[in-house]
Amino acid sequence: MTQHSESRAPTENRVTLSVDAMGGDSGPAAVVEGCAKSAEKNAEIAFILHGDEGVLHGLVAQYPGLTGRCTIRNASGVVTMHEKPSAVLRNGKDTSMWSCIEAVRAGEATVAVSCGNTGALMAVSMIRLRKLPGVARPAIACLWPSRGRHGFSTMLDVGADVKADPDDLLQYALMGAAYFRNGFGEQRPRVGLLNVGTEENKGRTEYKAAYDLIEAAAELGRYEFVGFVEGGDIPTDRVDVVVTDGFTGNIALKTGEGTASLIRDFLREELKRGWLSQLGALLAMQALKRLQKRIDPRRVNGGVFLGLNGTVVKSHGSADATGVSAAIKLAFQLAQSGFTERMAHRLASVAEGRAQAAAEAAQTKPEGQTAP
Amino acid sequence: MTQHSESRAPTENRVTLSVDAMGGDSGPAAVVEGCAKSAEKNAEIAFILHGDEGVLHGLVAQYPGLTGRCTIRNASGVVTMHEKPSAVLRNGKDTSMWSCIEAVRAGEATVAVSCGNTGALMAVSMIRLRKLPGVARPAIACLWPSRGRHGFSTMLDVGADVKADPDDLLQYALMGAAYFRNGFGEQRPRVGLLNVGTEENKGRTEYKAAYDLIEAAAELGRYEFVGFVEGGDIPTDRVDVVVTDGFTGNIALKTGEGTASLIRDFLREELKRGWLSQLGALLAMQALKRLQKRIDPRRVNGGVFLGLNGTVVKSHGSADATGVSAAIKLAFQLAQSGFTERMAHRLASVAEGRAQAAAEAAQTKPEGQTAP
Structure with missing residues (x-):
C-alpha cells in the first residue's frame, strides 16, 4: 500500500x-x-x-x-x-x-x-x-423524509442484524437519539418503538420488555420516549427516532422506498396522458422538481453504522x-x-446508571436475599 | 333479535x-x-x-x-x-x-x-x-396497488397474529394464491416470501424452512414460487402474493400507506406554491385525479380474513x-x-399430498428406520 x-x-x-x-x-x-x-x-x-x-x-x-x-x-x-x-x-x-x-x-x-x-x-x-464497549449489536440507521420539524426522521436497525433482544433495542434508542441530536441539533429527540399497535399490551412480548427499558433510560439518554409507534408514524411529526430490529426495519425501509418509486412512476405516466396534462406538468415543473427533491432517496442516502469505534x-x-x-x-x-465520542460517553453513562440502580436495589433488599 | x-x-x-x-x-x-x-x-x-x-x-x-x-x-x-x-x-x-x-x-x-x-x-x-380443518393461524390479506398486470398484489398476514411458523407461512401461501386466483382470475399466481434479501441464505432461519415448504407445495397449490422478495418488490410485477408474518406484514402495510400519504401531502403543498404551479395543477387535474384513484387506500380497502369457515x-x-x-x-x-369452498379444497389436497409424500418417504426407508 x-x-x-x-x-x-x-x-x-x-x-x-x-x-x-x-x-x-x-x-x-x-x-x-x-x-x-x-x-x-x-x-x-x-x-x-x-x-x-x-x-x-x-x-x-x-x-x-x-x-x-x-x-x-x-x-x-x-x-x-x-x-x-x-x-x-x-x-x-x-x-x-x-x-x-x-x-x-x-x-x-x-x-x-x-x-x-x-x-x-x-x-x-x-x-x-x-x-464500542457494552454494545452487543451495532446497527444501521437510515434517514426518512418526514413532516417533522427537521424534515427527517431516523430509523434503526435497518439491516445490520436480523435479530435484536430488548437490551439491543435499548442501545438502538440511545445510539439513534445521539445520532439525531448530533445530526440535527435536536436536544431531546423523540424516540418511538415500532410495533403493530400503539397500545402497551400489543405486539410481541419481547417488545414489552424493550418498552420498559427504553422508558426507564429516557432521562439518562436525554430523549423523550413516545412509546409504541406504527409504520404509518415513521414519516410524521410524532417521532424523530424509530427503534426496531434489523429484519423489520429493513423491510419497512424498502417498502417505503418501493412505494415512493411506484407513486413517482404513476405520476409520470398520468402526466403524459393527454396534452392538457402535459401542459399542466410543464407549468408545474418547479413544483414537481421540489417534490422530487423532498422524496429523493439520494438526499437521504447515508445509512450510518452505529455502535463501533x-x-x-x-x-x-x-x-x-x-x-x-x-x-x-x-x-x-x-x-x-x-459524534462517536459523544455517543460512546452516553452509552457508558446509561450503563453506569443501570448498574448503580441495580446495586441500590440489591442493597435495599433484606439480608440473605442479595444474591440471586 | x-x-x-x-x-x-x-x-x-x-x-x-x-x-x-x-x-x-x-x-x-x-x-x-x-x-x-x-x-x-x-x-x-x-x-x-x-x-x-x-x-x-x-x-x-x-x-x-x-x-x-x-x-x-x-x-x-x-x-x-x-x-x-x-x-x-x-x-x-x-x-x-x-x-x-x-x-x-x-x-x-x-x-x-x-x-x-x-x-x-x-x-x-x-x-x-x-x-378451516388443518389451519392453525387464520390470516388477514390486504391488496396493494402495483405495476403487476392486475394492478394489485396481495400480502398476508397483515395483522391477524404477530407470529407465524414455517407451516403457517406455507398455509398463507396456499390461501393467498387461492384468494388471488379467485379475486383476479389469475390461474397460477406468483408467490414470494418476504425477507431482507433475495439470496437463499439470507434472513431468519425459520424463513429458510418456510422457503423449502412453499417451494415443494407449488405444484399442488397451483402457484409459481418466485423465492424471497424484498419490501421494494411488493408493488412490482415480480410477485402477486407476498407471504409474511402478521408483525412484519402489518408494519410494511402501514409504512406503505404512511409513505403514500406523505407524498400526497408534499405534492399538494408544492402545487400550491406559486401561481404557475397552481395553473399547472389545474390543467393537470385529470391526471392528478387518476393518480389519486390509483393509490387511493379506499379502493384497496378490503382486508380479508382467510382460513375460516x-x-x-x-x-x-x-x-x-x-x-x-x-x-x-x-x-x-x-x-x-x-372462494371459501375452493380454498378449503386446495388446503385439504395439499395436506393430503404432504401426508402421502411423508408416508412414501417412510416406506422407502430401510427396515428399522421407519419410526423417527
Missing part, C-alpha cells in the same frame, strides 16, 4: 473523511465527482481517497477544487456487490474498502464513507473498528455524484460534532 | 352478503350509502344489514335502489373501536358485528363485511366460524361510502366464485 499526497496535506482545522472510491455501481468517477461537489460547498472538508492510484489521480485532476484536499491511498482490490462478507474478511486486505476502514482505525479520520457491498462493509467495520456512512450502491455528496455532507456533520 | 324484510326477499340467483352496518368511524349512513352504490352497479347483490332497526330502516328508505334487496336484522349493541376482543366475546352477543358473523355461520351468506374493530372482528369470526372482509374503520362499496365489490367477487 503506497501513500501519495496531492499537492499539499489537508490544513489543520479541516475535517478529514476516509472515502472508499471503488465498489459502488457507478464506479470511482461518481465518487470523486461527489467529493468535488462537497469540496466546492464546504471549505472545511478534506479527503483520504482509497482505490486504484492511477485511476484516482486522473479523476482528481479534473476538479481544481480538490487540489490540496485529497490524499490518495492505493488499493488494488475491489469488493464486488455480490462478494460474501466472510470471503472479504479472509482475502480482502488489499481492497479499497479495507483501506478505507483502516484509516479510521488508525485515527487519520473519524468517519468513513463507502458505496460498497453493505454486508462486507459491516463485516470489515466490525472486525477492524470493533464494537468510529462511524461508517454507507451510501447506496447505486449512488451517483449527488448521492455521494449527500453521504459526505452527513459524514462531515458527524465528524465535526465529535 | 328481530327479523324484518324490506318489501320482498332477495331473489334466488342473487348473491347475499352479510353487512355490519354499525361500528365504523363514519357510522351506518356511510355503510348504507356504500351498499346503495354497489347495488346500483350490480343487480346481482343482496344484503343482510345488521344494526339498529329504526336507524337502518330510515337510511335504507333513502335509496330506491335498495328496495327489495335488503334484509334488516336488528342488533342493539355496537362494538366500539377500542373495545377489547375478550370483552366482546363475553358480552357482545347483542352487537351488529356478532349478528353479521352469525348470518355467515348459519349459511345465509358466505361472505361478511364489517368496518368495525379488527381485533374484535377477528375474535368473533374465529369463535363463531371456526378455523366463511370469508370476512374487513373494511377500514374510517371508510366512507366509496370505501365500503369497494369492500362490498370484493366480497361479492369472492362469494360468487365460491
Whole structure:
C-alpha cells in the first residue's frame, strides 16, 4: 500500500473523511465527482481517497477544487456487490474498502464513507473498528423524509442484524437519539418503538420488555420516549427516532422506498396522458422538481453504522455524484460534532446508571436475599 | 333479535352478503350509502344489514335502489373501536358485528363485511366460524396497488397474529394464491416470501424452512414460487402474493400507506406554491385525479380474513361510502366464485399430498428406520 499526497496535506482545522472510491455501481468517477461537489460547498472538508492510484489521480485532476484536499491511498482490490462478507474478511486486505476502514482505525479520520457491498462493509467495520464497549449489536440507521420539524426522521436497525433482544433495542434508542441530536441539533429527540399497535399490551412480548427499558433510560439518554409507534408514524411529526430490529426495519425501509418509486412512476405516466396534462406538468415543473427533491432517496442516502469505534456512512450502491455528496455532507456533520465520542460517553453513562440502580436495589433488599 | 324484510326477499340467483352496518368511524349512513352504490352497479347483490332497526330502516328508505334487496336484522349493541376482543366475546352477543358473523355461520351468506374493530372482528369470526380443518393461524390479506398486470398484489398476514411458523407461512401461501386466483382470475399466481434479501441464505432461519415448504407445495397449490422478495418488490410485477408474518406484514402495510400519504401531502403543498404551479395543477387535474384513484387506500380497502369457515372482509374503520362499496365489490367477487369452498379444497389436497409424500418417504426407508 503506497501513500501519495496531492499537492499539499489537508490544513489543520479541516475535517478529514476516509472515502472508499471503488465498489459502488457507478464506479470511482461518481465518487470523486461527489467529493468535488462537497469540496466546492464546504471549505472545511478534506479527503483520504482509497482505490486504484492511477485511476484516482486522473479523476482528481479534473476538479481544481480538490487540489490540496485529497490524499490518495492505493488499493488494488475491489469488493464486488455480490462478494460474501466472510470471503472479504479472509482475502480482502488489499481492497479499497479495507483501506478505507483502516484509516479510521488508525485515527487519520473519524468517519468513513463507502458505496460498497453493505454486508462486507459491516463485516470489515466490525472486525477492524470493533464494537464500542457494552454494545452487543451495532446497527444501521437510515434517514426518512418526514413532516417533522427537521424534515427527517431516523430509523434503526435497518439491516445490520436480523435479530435484536430488548437490551439491543435499548442501545438502538440511545445510539439513534445521539445520532439525531448530533445530526440535527435536536436536544431531546423523540424516540418511538415500532410495533403493530400503539397500545402497551400489543405486539410481541419481547417488545414489552424493550418498552420498559427504553422508558426507564429516557432521562439518562436525554430523549423523550413516545412509546409504541406504527409504520404509518415513521414519516410524521410524532417521532424523530424509530427503534426496531434489523429484519423489520429493513423491510419497512424498502417498502417505503418501493412505494415512493411506484407513486413517482404513476405520476409520470398520468402526466403524459393527454396534452392538457402535459401542459399542466410543464407549468408545474418547479413544483414537481421540489417534490422530487423532498422524496429523493439520494438526499437521504447515508445509512450510518452505529455502535463501533468510529462511524461508517454507507451510501447506496447505486449512488451517483449527488448521492455521494449527500453521504459526505452527513459524514462531515458527524465528524465535526465529535459524534462517536459523544455517543460512546452516553452509552457508558446509561450503563453506569443501570448498574448503580441495580446495586441500590440489591442493597435495599433484606439480608440473605442479595444474591440471586 | 328481530327479523324484518324490506318489501320482498332477495331473489334466488342473487348473491347475499352479510353487512355490519354499525361500528365504523363514519357510522351506518356511510355503510348504507356504500351498499346503495354497489347495488346500483350490480343487480346481482343482496344484503343482510345488521344494526339498529329504526336507524337502518330510515337510511335504507333513502335509496330506491335498495328496495327489495335488503334484509334488516336488528342488533342493539355496537362494538366500539377500542373495545377489547375478550370483552366482546363475553358480552357482545347483542352487537351488529356478532349478528353479521352469525348470518355467515348459519349459511345465509358466505361472505361478511364489517368496518368495525379488527381485533374484535377477528375474535368473533374465529369463535363463531371456526378455523378451516388443518389451519392453525387464520390470516388477514390486504391488496396493494402495483405495476403487476392486475394492478394489485396481495400480502398476508397483515395483522391477524404477530407470529407465524414455517407451516403457517406455507398455509398463507396456499390461501393467498387461492384468494388471488379467485379475486383476479389469475390461474397460477406468483408467490414470494418476504425477507431482507433475495439470496437463499439470507434472513431468519425459520424463513429458510418456510422457503423449502412453499417451494415443494407449488405444484399442488397451483402457484409459481418466485423465492424471497424484498419490501421494494411488493408493488412490482415480480410477485402477486407476498407471504409474511402478521408483525412484519402489518408494519410494511402501514409504512406503505404512511409513505403514500406523505407524498400526497408534499405534492399538494408544492402545487400550491406559486401561481404557475397552481395553473399547472389545474390543467393537470385529470391526471392528478387518476393518480389519486390509483393509490387511493379506499379502493384497496378490503382486508380479508382467510382460513375460516366463511370469508370476512374487513373494511377500514374510517371508510366512507366509496370505501365500503369497494369492500362490498370484493366480497361479492369472492362469494360468487365460491372462494371459501375452493380454498378449503386446495388446503385439504395439499395436506393430503404432504401426508402421502411423508408416508412414501417412510416406506422407502430401510427396515428399522421407519419410526423417527
